[in-house]
Amino acid sequence: MSDTPVSVTMERDGEIAIVIVNNPPVNALSWHVRQGLQDHFTAAIADESVKAIVLRCDGATFIAGADITEFGKAPQGPDFNSVLHMIEAAPKPVVAAIHGTALGGGLETALVCHYRVAVPSAKLGVPEVKLGLLPGAGGTQRLPRIVGVEMAAQMTSLGDPLSAKKALDAGLVDALAGEDSLAADAIAFAREAIAKGPRPSRERAVFGDVGAIEALKAANAKKWKGFEAPYANLACVEAATRLPFDEGMTFERTEFMKLMMGSQSAAQRHLFFAERQAAKIDGLPKDVQLRPVTKVGVIGAGTMGGGITMNFLQKGIPVTIVEMAEDALNRGVGVIRKNYEASAAKGRFTAEQVEKMMGILTPSLSLDDLADCDLIIEAVYENMDVKKDLFGKLDAIAKPGAILASNTSYLDVNEIASATKRPADVLGMHFFSPANVMKLLEVVRGDATAPDVLATAMAIGKTIGKVAVVAGVCHGFIGNRMLSQRQIPATQLLMEGALPDQVDQVHLDFGMPMGPFQMSDLAGLDIGWHRDPSRVETLRDAFCTAGRFGQKNGKGFYDYDEKRNRSVSAEANAIIEEFRSTSNLAKRDITTDEIIERTLYPMVNEGAKILAEGKAQRASDIDVVWIYGYGWPVYRGGPMFWANLEGLPKIVAALEKHGVEVAPLLREKAEKGERF
Ligand code: 3HC
Numbered sequence: 001m002s003d004t005p006v007s008v009t010m011e012r013d014g015e016i017a018i019v020i021v022n023n024p025p026v027n028a029l030s031w032h033v034r035q036g037l038q039d040h041f042t043a044a045i046a047d048e049s050v051k052a053i054v055l056r057c058d059g060a061t062f063i064a065g066a067d068i069t070e071f072g073k074a075p076q077g078p079d080f081n082s083v084l085h086m087i088e089a090a091p092k093p094v095v096a097a098i099h100g101t102a103l104g105g106g107l108e109t110a111l112v113c114h115y116r117v118a119v120p121s122a123k124l125g126v127p128e129v130k131l132g133l134l135p136g137a138g139g140t141q142r143l144p145r146i147v148g149v150e151m152a153a154q155m156t157s158l159g160d161p162l163s164a165k166k167a168l169d170a171g172l173v174d175a176l177a178g179e180d181s182l183a184a185d186a187i188a189f190a191r192e193a194i195a196k197g198p199r200p201s202r203e204r205a206v207f208g209d210v211g212a213i214e215a216l217k218a219a220n221a222k223k224w225k226g227f228e229a230p231y232a233n234l235a236c237v238e239a240a241t242r243l244p245f246d247e248g249m250t251f252e253r254t255e256f257m258k259l260m261m262g263s264q265s266a267a268q269r270h271l272f273f274a275e276r277q278a279a280k281i282d283g284l285p286k287d288v289q290l291r292p293v294t295k296v297g298v299i300g301a302g303t304m305g306g307g308i309t310m311n312f313l314q315k316g317i318p319v320t321i322v323e324m325a326e327d328a329l330n331r332g333v334g335v336i337r338k339n340y341e342a343s344a345a346k347g348r349f350t351a352e353q354v355e356k357m358m359g360i361l362t363p364s365l366s367l368d369d370l371a372d373c374d375l376i377i378e379a380v381y382e383n384m385d386v387k388k389d390l391f392g393k394l395d396a397i398a399k400p401g402a403i404l405a406s407n408t409s410y411l412d413v414n415e416i417a418s419a420t421k422r423p424a425d426v427l428g429m430h431f432f433s434p435a436n437v438m439k440l441l442e443v444v445r446g447d448a449t450a451p452d453v454l455a456t457a458m459a460i461g462k463t464i465g466k467v468a469v470v471a472g473v474c475h476g477f478i479g480n481r482m483l484s485q486r487q488i489p490a491t492q493l494l495m496e497g498a499l500p501d502q503v504d505q506v507h508l509d510f511g512m513p514m515g516p517f518q519m520s521d522l523a524g525l526d527i528g529w530h531r532d533p534s535r536v537e538t539l540r541d542a543f544c545t546a547g548r549f550g551q552k553n554g555k556g557f558y559d560y561d562e563k564r565n566r567s568v569s570a571e572a573n574a575i576i577e578e579f580r581s582t583s584n585l586a587k588r589d590i591t592t593d594e595i596i597e598r599t600l601y602p603m604v605n606e607g608a609k610i611l612a613e614g615k616a617q618r619a620s621d622i623d624v625v626w627i628y629g630y631g632w633p634v635y636r637g638g639p640m641f642w643a644n645l646e647g648l649p650k651i652v653a654a655l656e657k658h659g660v661e662v663a664p665l666l667r668e669k670a671e672k673g674e675r676f
Helices: 031-046 080-088 105-112 127-131 139-146 149-158 164-170 182-196 211-219 229-242 245-261 263-278 303-314 326-345 351-359 384-397 413-417 451-463 479-496 500-510 516-523 539-545 570-582 592-599 601-612 619-630 639-646 648-657 664-672
Strands: 008-013 016-021 052-057 094-098 101-103 115-118 123-125 296-299 319-322 361-364 375-378 403-406 426-431 440-445 467-472 558-560 566-568
Touching (some): 016 031, 031 080, 052 182, 094 182, 105 123, 127 263, 149 211, 229 245, 245 263, 296 303, 303 319, 303 326, 351 361, 375 384, 375 451, 384 413, 413 426, 440 451, 440 619, 479 601, 479 619, 500 592, 516 558, 592 648, 601 664, 639 648, 648 664
Parallel strands (some): 016 052, 296 375, 319 361, 403 426
Antiparallel strands (some): 426 440
């Protein structure tokens, strides 16, 4: 018996052959699917009693793309392009029957079919750009011939799928089928297509305006900064406008291989799997039952509490928001409304949706009103005594089984839990500001947190559109703990001769959305300041004493105008010079390499400690935290992935050179030639 999995079968309905792909979970084009397609199409083409062929899929979706797990491995089975070429050249009509998502290589398979029918709920797209790639099996050459240059350029460079209705309007789909009758409708369509005959898209002419490509580049310049793939996608679409089909295919192949061999796509593919892996929780019983969450309580109507609340309202989950003072409550609720109305003005919501969301928000001045909530998230002042007092009160109010979560960004969740008689129901849910926008949610597992509480918090994170990552209890958890290892040496660099904009620029060039000092200014330099102007012990003290508190008062490490545009500040730099002169450190030139080594390598070092202590489940979770919580450039795959590319021995050597104690796990991996 052959070991080849049977993932493609064929049935007959009179003169129609139906080729069926069944490769769970997403019908990816694994080598055996390509083999099966080749075998069955060869047979159906050769069989003279077959007059037309339908290609459809079992399971949740049409083919959702190439099998990403095969990338970078030795090729097996037939070449994808050859299979597609054979389907397109079939001398009888071929009809793709699409449900779920026809993505990437899946849509490219549909494009070589002569006709496409889809259910209304289907989505069609080429998301390869999100994996740092481009559609490498003719997508960039066939789309401009089917939907035109402008839409092809948009679809390939942005990677967002079209609804079936939009695809129909664009000519990408020929007919909509019934939601429950796709198989039968596709066969009927194929029967009618027999008279029309095959219609290979490669023979059509490219149409549309090439100017659309430059317009897209201009519109997305900021978003695409540092990324290679969007530009490569557009170059291929542009090539389609001037090259014959076969030459266009060669151009596409070359560009595809460049991306495939490069580090950006490796990073983006790593992130694809890392994000899915993060949802998996080690050491949890398989049959863990989730607790129902139909009503949420949020304590604190400030920036964090308001942002957290918005996540739930948007998903139709009612929230009771509690504040201590009426004016703070009104202000907080007002800000939520204002944010929604601003989004509505941009077309993200209708006015009706805004009212619906505001309608399920209950403002309250009493913790007692949280008694019927399934999940209560505290987002008050970052102070242990305050939090413990609050959790003690909640213990007396919350119903049995309610999950009690703290949005603390640094504090010991075990100690907070100890203020209750139900520590098993307590955990951390650390949102990132602005909490309605940032995708990261650190779910902090306390020593006593019950498995179903943890699993429920992770699941609710997914429900509200977050990427949730499990973190263990330690100061700052995963993200902020590593952040502090960047801030300390960054400040030290100022003492040795660097200036804030020099350090920040290195981080901006690296691809971070802001540098360490821009971030400090945003957070506020006076956070945690002792407020005694006569005590200037640190550089921060010097800034606060000079009344430079950051963006909030228009001056910090930089000066800010009314629109919060920053400029280099002579006064700030003079404060740094003066403070430096009080130390015995000589001023010297600091290089870009040194800034990288001193500010980014220690983060990797801390990541290794976090991993060794089991505070992160896996290195890829750390990458997810930094990409979704702090804007680490996606095309660099997160700090631990990037460390592998840099080379762990190089990092160890540099840390030693700069006098940083090397984490044992990092040293061990470097010595053994291993990677994170
Ligand atoms: N290859 C291999 N595995 C894949 C895969 C793919 N293309 N797409 C999804 N999977 C896996 C996931 O890793 C996950 O595995 P796990 O259960 O072990 O974690 C499982 O399938 C289910 O995936 P999701 O959790 O993402 O399921 P959803 O139902 O939420 O989403 C989906 C389904 C919309 C299809 C989503 O998985 C997706 O966007 N997949 C990627 C689509 C894509 O990028 N296609 C292009 C691939 S590149 C290509 O085709 C190159 C070609 O041009 C030559």
